[in-house]
Amino acid sequence: MLQSSEIPDCFYPNQPTLVSPNSPTPKHTLYLSNLDDQKFLRFSIKYLYLYKKSVGLESLKSSLSRVLVDYYPLAGRLRISSEDDEKLEVDCNGEGAVFAEAFMDFTVEEFLEVSRKPNRSWRKLLYRVDSQSFLGIPPLVIQVTKLRCGGMLLSTAINHCLADGIGTSQFLHAWAHLTTKPNADLLVTPFHSRHVLRPRKPLKITFPHLEFTNSTHPHYPNGTTLLDPTQQTMVPTSSTFTPTQILHLKKLCVPSLKCTSFEALASHVWRTWVRSLAPPPSIKVKLLFSVSIRKKLKPELPEGYYGNGFVLGCAEASVKELVTANMRHGVKLVQEAKATLTDDYVRSMVDFLEERRVKPDLLASLVISQWSKLGLENLDFGEGGPLHMGPLASEIYCLFLPVIGDSDGTTVLMSVPESIAGKFEFYLREFPEREEHEVKDIGESRPLI
CATH class of the missing domain: 3.30.559.10 (Chloramphenicol acetyltransferase-like domain)
Known part of the structure; x- marks a missing residue:
């Protein structure tokens, strides 16, 4: 029986790499809507998956490189808009997603034993990109951690300004689909443009929007x-x-x-x-x-x-x-x-x-x-569905x-x-x-x- 909910440190046999789209992608600036670049969404959605059996690293990298052709903004970089210093945009430059490989001296059963509640030690399951600011972190960061028993932990960080929960699930299922069927087409074609949510001219604010109204409360x-x-x-x-x-x-x-x-x-x-x-x-x-x-x-x-x-x-x-x-x-x-x-x-x-x-x-x-x-709990990369799915922290x-x-x-x-x-x-x-x-x-x- 484990005496602590802390998990062991990860061992990184190699430096993380950048996985880029495997064929040319559009080079342009992607406009983000006002729902995308809200200040309270300027973080990454971090998912953690546990699988009983590992998937080959090269297979995961190859399918990731393929799916990034379709989801090419995730291979780009966030930056401040040249037109408005309070807005963000995506430089679709194909630079790539961060992919880290790790090993942890732990088993699937041991992780399940401590998985009821996240704790701070789980943060080591996602490679920390050294950056001075939120903008310096690539929109997509992935770590695959192999376990002693042959199992696998998969951690993903997807920038919330580019995708919401439905969008991140759509991307992850597309990646899993191409891992199991490398020559298949995507089941859903991603729609990139955010102009459908552009503000009107002139602006027309017709509701009080209580969700943004600050309240003053006694201490x-x-x-x-x-x-x-x-x-x-x-x-x-x-x-x-x-x-x-x-x-x-x-x-x-x-x-x-x-x-x-x-x-x-x-x-x-x-x-x-x-x-x-x-x-x-x-x-x-x-x-x-x-x-x-x-x-x-x-x-x-x-x-x-x-x-x-x-x-x-x-x-x-x-x-x-x-x-x-x-x-x-x-x-x-x-x-x-x-x-x-x-x-x-x-x-x-x-x-x-x-x-x-x-x-x-x-x-x-x-x-x-x-x-x-x-549908996040149904993510299958070819070796069965996850035994655990939840937030990294x-x-x-x-x-x-x-x-x-x-x-x-x-x-x-x-x-x-x-x-x-x-x-x-x-x-x-x-x-x-x-x-x-x-x-x-x-x-x-x-x-x-």
């Missing part, structure tokens, strides 16, 4: 705000919800309100987070959650669009309102937030971001990103992750202040038979951070 006695990770010790928590448990949450809303699994679980996690933090009852708290706009726009975004085709839905309530009301109330707030995300709303947001380069209001907000319906955002072997289950992974972790996990697992069992008076709560 706790120790000087921290509701959730300021820079001033607190954050720890990852992880809870898996079975289809039966999710159905139980949904039944708390019927017969007066029907809801989706996401709406029920998101509302439950939001209320649990607030209950655990126990802030003053009058504080306004937000739930921000990613919603795909691919089918909401008129016309719809083209098939194969892999750029950022999502916006943040924003539900808002006072602490007292959210926690003392029944489950249906929280779900209704989520549904109302989703209903506002029309074509007009999205166009207004694009124009709003053209006028104001702002970040979402995170001062008293829970942010949920749904990875559980992207636990960030402040809440992730809804797929459950390997259970397409209707969801794992909720998020970091919370260490002082409330136990309470948060307890409330998260609490399934009242009746809503009357919920907290009666939030006014009796005391700040825990």
Whole structure:
């Protein structure tokens, strides 16, 4: 039995290489939309996969070189726009993706034993590019780590400014497809242009966009705000919800309100987070959650669009309102937030971001990103599907992750202040038979951070 969740160091037999497209690609500048280059998206989405059996390195490199012909912007480099120093663009120069090979004295079984929650030692599973800034890191960085038992860990970092969750899944499946079938055509042709999301002229901002409206909240006695990770010790928590448990949450809303699994679980996690933090009852708290706009726009975004085709839905309530009301109330707030995300709303947001380069209001907000319906858990490079799929590190955002072997289950992974972790996990697992069992008076709560 392992005594620590720390994993061993990686051994690099060779220096990382650059894998470039294996045939000439267009050389031009790729415009990024206002949804692409938002300041809060200037990081890489980092995925981690565990496989029972390794795939040949040369096979992975060859298929990567081939797929980068189609996804050539990922082989380019980000830079500041020559027209606007607050916007980014992609120099499609074919320079290549970083590919690192490593070995770790560890087994698949040992990793599965420590894989319930990410920890900082997992960061060594992705080669760290030495750069002075975010712009100096190539849009695509990959590390393949062979294990002692013949298994394999695959870590990928894909720049969020170039692709969202749907887009990254589309790219990874294209890579896997060409690994198993080198001479095949792609199942989905990538659509590169982001001009379909250009701002209007003149700008037309017709909504308040509460997701970007900064709120001012009182500080706790120790000087921290509701959730300021820079001033607190954050720890990852992880809870898996079975289809039966999710159905139980949904039944708390019927017969007066029907809801989706996401709406029920998101509302439950939001209320649990607030209950655990126990802030003053009058504080306004937000739930921000990613919603795909691919089918909401008129016309719809083209098939194969892999750029950022999502916006943040924003539900808002006072602490007292959210926690003392029944489950249906929280779900209704989520549904109302989703209903506002029309074509007009999205166009207004694009124009709003053209006028104001702002970040979402995170001062008293829970942010949920749904990875559980992207097909990420089905990535097969020819030796079978993954035994584990998740983020490389636990960030402040809440992730809804797929459950390997259970397409209707969801794992909720998020970091919370260490002082409330136990309470948060307890409330998260609490399934009242009746809503009357919920907290009666939030006014009796005391700040825990």
